Amino acid sequence: MRRAVVNRVLLGAVGVLLLGVGALVLAGGLNLYRHLGVQPPSRWPLVSPDRPLLSERSRMRWVARDWWWPAVIGGLSVLVVGMAWWLVAQLRRTGLSSIAVPTPGAGGLRLRVTARALEDALERGTAVLPEVERAGVRLVRAPRHPRLRGAVRLTPGGDPVGLVEHFEDGPRADARASLGLAELPAELRIRVLQAAPVEHRHRRHRRRRRHPRVI
Known part of the structure; x- marks a missing residue:
């Protein structure tokens, strides 16, 4: 698979994910659920403009844990390094145009x-x-x-x-x-490529004869 194809697939997947999250955030910020009479997801936090994304209990739940901040900083560092590596890989082109x-x-x-x-x-x-x-x-x-x-x-x-x-x-x-x-x-x-075993070819041939294709 060529690098351009991989890039298109990754960018398309990230774009669809961000578009979906952005649409849900926009729906909650504009209070579209109430205006349209739509029941939002049961665990979705953004259901109205006055409701925060994370409650105070959720924000303070893991702060007292010793592993919380190292985990957050480590995860964000891995994310930044991965994005920087991907950017450098795109700039360093091995092919000729x-x-x-x-x-x-x-x-x-x-x-x-x-x-x-x-x-x-x-x-x-x-x-x-x-x-x-x-x-x-x-x-x-x-x-x-x-x-x-x-x-x-x-x-x-x-x-x-x-x-x-x-x-x-x-x-x-x-x-x-x-x-x-x-x-x-x-x-x-x-x-x-390796040739299929004779027994396997016979079995596949019998299967085709047992189930003929109708056009």
Whole structure:
């Protein structure tokens, strides 16, 4: 899963949570429960503008405990450190957004291709083999030249050696020539799926015959 997808999921979950809490707080602050004739949740504290979020008993319940303030300070410190780490992780980008493409014979013309377009072309070129079930390629930064990181999943009985030869002579060579690079280092991770046991395949086949699909 890409970092952008993880960020969208986390931000969406946090946004929905904050939106829901904010709506409940706003409903209590504007006294909407009484105006609309709605019965608020039984344990929800914000039911009217005059009622505090926490009662005095709730606020003073754990103050006398020796572990209370260390726990509060420690929890808030962990929260702040986690948020700072997440922010630094977003600022430190390992991927490339675009890369320059040489234009010989066209003086003054500067051409750039997006990294996503190049990655899509590499993935499609890798997935042309029938034994490739899934292929993912990413273009990352490197000190001198861009670097490729790929992850390929092969069907049971797939040939990793043949895949490496195809990747070297096909997608990687084409990308290096298109970008005008003398070198394009690549790291390719290959996973070969295991074949299902014969007994399991027979059992699944019998189950399908017992319960035919009606269209």
